[in-house]
Amino acid sequence: MPRLRPRPAARAALAALLPLALLGATAPQAAAAWPEPVPVVSRVETTDPVVFVTIDDGWFHDPAAARLLLDRRVPASLFLLPGAYAYDSGYFHRLLDQGPARVENHTVGHPDLTALDADGQRAEVCGARDAHLAEFGDGPRLLRPPYGAYDAATRTTARACGAKAVVTWTHDLTTWGGWTPPAPELKAGDIVLLHFNETLEQDLERVLALADAAGLRPAPLREYVPE
Ligand SMILES: [Zn+2]
CATH class of the missing domain: 1.20.5 (Single alpha-helices involved in coiled-coils or other helix-helix interfaces)
Structure with missing residues (x-):
């Protein structure tokens, strides 16, 4: 035929x-490998006598905790949700303007990022970057994925949205429901996770005392993560 x-x-x-x-x-596959994935950091390799204080979410705005952060000049990394400053951005403006704290990325809606495709992750991470930039004039450089859950797409998305690392933590020392985790022996480079909850002031006091006892001082995490 x-x-x-x-x-x-x-x-x-x-x-x-x-x-x-x-x-x-x-x-x-090509899209998943580009841009180059950022590293995942749960503690920092350093010989400096430093620990890193990180505080997540931002829902509860305790004036006493803010006073402590400012009085002790704690260079905390604040992984804030845009919704948590939408109703009282002044609380965080004070912390950022009057002290050494920095605002970092914790997504817009606090999803499990591994349940989203690359486009969904990008909307969450770049969306929070844009909101922080608009509110504070400071773009986040670190991404803490909610629940510490990340996948390969999270690491490339972080880069695409201006972050240089995905940051988890070494010790979660948040008091939840009246239960305070046992005190660890802090080591140089450890990353401590706290939350803006009702017990932040006492949790912070305890972490600062543990750091003192170990001969460590709080340092700015963003500056210890390479570009
Ligand atoms: Zn969170």
């Missing part, structure tokens, strides 16, 4: 389509 055989021109067109189809098949 010679008349059904593709003419040379049609064959050339088919051949031209084939590489496109192959490209289409490999594109998602």
Whole structure:
């Protein structure tokens, strides 16, 4: 049936389509590897006598905790949710303007990022970056994924949204429901996780005392994470 055989021109067109189809098949992998994934940091390798205080979410705005952060000049990393400063941004403006704290990225809506595709993760992470920038004029450089849950897409998304690391933690020393975790022996480079909850002032006092006892001082995490 010679008349059904593709003419040379049609064959050339088919051949031209084939590489496109192959490209289409490999594109998602290429997208996952670009931009270059950021490192995941749960503690910092350093010989400096330092610990890192990080405080998440931002829902409860205790004036006593803010006073302590300012009085003790704690260079805390604040992983804030835009919704938690929408109703009282002054609390955090004071911390950032009058002390050495910095605002970092904790997404917009606090999802488990591993349940989202790359586009969904990007909306959460770049969205929070844009909100912080608009409110505080300071773009976050560290991403703490909610629940500490991340995957390969989170590490490339972090880079695409201006972060240089995905940051988890060494010790969660938050008091929850009246239960305070046992005191660890803090070591140089440890990252301590706290939350803006009702017990932040006492949790902070305890962490600062533990740091003192170990001969460590709080240092700014952003400056200890390489570009
Ligand atoms: Zn959180």
